[in-house]
Amino acid sequence: MTLLKVEAVTRLFGGFRAVDDVSLQAAEQEILGIAGTNGAGKSTLFAAIAGQQPADAGRITFTGQDITRVPPHRRARMGLVRTFQIPREFKSLTVHENLLAAAANPQGERLVNAFFQTRSLREHEARSGRQGRRHPPVPEPGARARRAGGRPVGRAKKLVEPGPRAHAGPALHPAGRAFRRREPGAHRRDLRPRARACTGAASPSS
Amino acid sequence: MIAYLCAIGVIALIYCLLALGLNLQFGLTRLVNFGVVAFFAVGAYTSGLLSLQGVPLALCFVAAGVLSGLLALPIGLLSLRLRDDYLAIVTLGFSEAVRISIQQESWLTKGVQGLPGLPKLFAAWGPVSDVATFATLLALVALVSWGTVRLTRSPFGRLLKAIGDDEAALSALGKDPAWFKVQVFMLGAALAGVAGAFYAHFITFITPEQFIPLITFYVWMGLVMGGAGTVRGAVFGSLLLMVFLEGSRFAKDWVPGVSEVGMASLRLAAVGLALILVTLYRPNGLFGGPSK
Numbered sequence: 001m002t003l004l005k006v007e008a009v010t011r012l013f014g015g016f017r018a019v020d021d022v023s024l025q026a027a028e029q030e031i032l033g034i035a036g037t038n039g040a041g042k043s044t045l046f047a048a049i050a051g052q053q054p055a056d057a058g059r060i061t062f063t064g065q066d067i068t069r070v071p072p073h074r075r076a077r078m079g080l081v082r083t084f085q086i087p088r089e090f091k092s093l094t095v096h097e098n099l100l101a102a103a104a105n106p107q108g109e110r111l112v113n114a115f116f117q118t119r120s121l122r123e124h125e126a127r128s129g130r131q132g133r134r135h136p137p138v139p140e141p142g143a144r145a146r147r148a149g150g151r152p153v154g155r156a157k158k159l160v161e162p163g164p165r166a167h168a169g170p171a172l173h174p175a176g177r178a179f180r181r182r183e184p185g186a187h188r189r190d191l192r193p194r195a196r197a198c199t200g201a202a203s204p205s206s
Numbered sequence: 207m208i209a210y211l212c213a214i215g216v217i218a219l220i221y222c223l224l225a226l227g228l229n230l231q232f233g234l235t236r237l238v239n240f241g242v243v244a245f246f247a248v249g250a251y252t253s254g255l256l257s258l259q260g261v262p263l264a265l266c267f268v269a270a271g272v273l274s275g276l277l278a279l280p281i282g283l284l285s286l287r288l289r290d291d292y293l294a295i296v297t298l299g300f301s302e303a304v305r306i307s308i309q310q311e312s313w314l315t316k317g318v319q320g321l322p323g324l325p326k327l328f329a330a331w332g333p334v335s336d337v338a339t340f341a342t343l344l345a346l347v348a349l350v351s352w353g354t355v356r357l358t359r360s361p362f363g364r365l366l367k368a369i370g371d372d373e374a375a376l377s378a379l380g381k382d383p384a385w386f387k388v389q390v391f392m393l394g395a396a397l398a399g400v401a402g403a404f405y406a407h408f409i410t411f412i413t414p415e416q417f418i419p420l421i422t423f424y425v426w427m428g429l430v431m432g433g434a435g436t437v438r439g440a441v442f443g444s445l446l447l448m449v450f451l452e453g454s455r456f457a458k459d460w461v462p463g464v465s466e467v468g469m470a471s472l473r474l475a476a477v478g479l480a481l482i483l484v485t486l487y488r489p490n491g492l493f494g495g496p497s498k
Contacts, residue, residue: 052374076380084378090371092435093364101368102379105361109381111389114360115353125361 003028004049004080009058011041011048018044021058043085050082051075100125212336216408218448219343220401224425225432225440226350227397233435234363235390236370238290241281241297242425244304245274245395247417249402251308254321254412263327267403274399275392282391286384301419309414320413327407339408350397351437358437366390367435424451427477431484433494442493450477 004026011019019041026032036042047053049060051072060068062080070078090098107113108121224242231237249270256266281300285293308315315321328338357363368376369383376383406412424447432443454473464472484492 050378052377071382072374072377073380073382076378081380082378084375088372088375090368090375092367092371097364100361101364101376101381104380108361109365109386111362111393114357114362117360 001028002026003030003063005059005061006045006049007059007061009045009048009055009060011044011053012056019048019055023058046082050080209336212340213408214448214452215340216336216343216404218445219340219347220405220408221425221428221444221448222347222441223343223350223401223404224398224421225429225444226347226354226437227394227401228425228429229354229394229434229437229440230357230366230390230397231394233429233440234358234366234370235387236290237285237387237391238294239297239391239394240294240419240422240426241299241301241304242398243417243419243421244297244301245278245398246402246405246421247301247304247308247414248277249274249399250406250412250417251315251321251402252399253403254324254406255314257325257407258321263325263407266407267400270403271396271400274402275396278392278395279388281395282388285387285391298419298422301417301422305414305417308417315414318414320411321406322411324406324410324412326410327404336408339404343404346400347441351441354437354440362386427481429491431481431491433488433491436491436494439491439493443491446492447477450480 002025004024006022006024009019009022010017022041022045024032024034034042034045044053048055051067051070051074055068058068059066062075062078065078067075067078067080076082090101093101105124108117108125113121224246227245228239228242231239252273253263253266253270256269257263261269281297284296288296309317311317312319326335326339327342328335331338358367365376365381365383365386368381369386373383409416425444428444428447429440430443431446432441433439451473454469454476457469461469488494
């Protein structure tokens with residue numbers, strides 16, 4: 001079943017066509033890689049799919065719904081979650097708080113509840129906190145990436161991620177865990193050939 | 207002397223209140239608001255005009271906060287569409303627009319003549335009214351400080367800091383930065399409005415020339431010197447700025463050969479030098495903890 005469908009998506013920066021008429025499809029459980037030289041528009045394509053830089057033309061459908069005009073946070077709530085090439089953790093928050101910031105907590109995050117926290121909200125927070133503590137801070141290269149990359153897992157159906165993920169260590173998405181179980185430590189070698197096996201038709205015409 | 211110290215103290219606390227408001231906007235959320243004085247002015251004029259109509263002072267203060275907060279709503283909504291540097295320009299322009307509107311709309315604000323004879327807070331208490339104002343302000347600053355700390359530790363405050371760090375990453379997590387930004391913009395503006403009301407009823411005479419962008423930059427200087435993002439930075443930074451600005455008045459007694467006018471210029475130069483030194487050696491501010 002097609003989970004994500006990108007049809008003739010174009011993104012302009014002024015007169016510059018960063019993404020020009022790209023179409024692709026991804027089925028559930030499928031891993032799809034996008035290859036291209038520096039500046040080919042890979043990251044912009046991901047930003048267009050995730051909504052940070054909405055498409056100027058074309059159509060994006062996710063689980064059968066047209067999301068071309070849906071703001072990025074709503075797309076994320078639908079399960080279309082992206083990570084970033086460069087780890088983009090919240091620097092002024094602790095690791096613990098980074099993970100709490102990712103957890104869904106719409107009630108607790110209201111302004112009034114900063115002053116009038118009910119017991120159930122405090123318990124929700126504590127519960128998320130206990131879950132967060134299972135991710136220890138790891139002082140090694142790649143820990144930063146994992147800290148930032150670990151966030152979206154909670155509700156992700158589909159992770160779109162531009163750029164090489166080798167530096168992130170064991171990938172945290174479901175597919176990544178599958179590699180690890182099969183071949184412990186071999187995820188790096190494993191990820192690359194898979195990423196190259198494109199099944200969609202990413203076709204920037206330039 | 208007591209009266210003088212009390213006056214300095216009240217003005218310093220008003221700056222504290224403004225800095226605490228800006229701290230929510232810039233310190234936590236990294237919204238560059240160069241229009242602090244606009245909300246200060248609207249608060250002062252709202253409360254001043256209402257009090258001249260015989261509205262009880264307590265109500266005037268509430269109205270000042272509410273109206274300033276509401277005025278921040280359109281600017282906040284506008285800020286959603288702008289990158290931070292453009293927000294700075296828009297807010298600066300907005301504050302000038304507010305000042306000039308107050309100057310021109312004389313049917314409402316008496317224009318350049320200003321509003322004289324505003325009622326003082328606790329006027330019935332006679333000689334101790336200024337002390338009472340000072341105490342009230344002190345209590346309010348303490349309350350707002352406590353509230354800010356509480357806010358910073360809450361999930362709401364956590365998201366504000368996350369917005370300040372990386373808005374796009376937050377939206378990728380399924381949270382909408384927009385409404386949080388608008389809320390914090392309104393909250394900071396409401397604080398500035400209340401500060402304006404205190405100012406109006408302490409000075410008792412307000413004119414448009416009092417609400418020039420220099421006020422905004424004094425608040426910024428205090429916050430940046432103290433350390434943006436922390437309550438103690440906002441509070442002690444503003445107090446320090448006041449010590450600088452007022453303390454140098456006395457310095458002329460010890461520095462020979464400098465005229466009164468020359469001293470005023472030297473005073474600003476000293477503040478500028480202090481700001482440069484702080485940014486060089488303590489980029490997080492004097493009370494903002496060590497830089498990472």
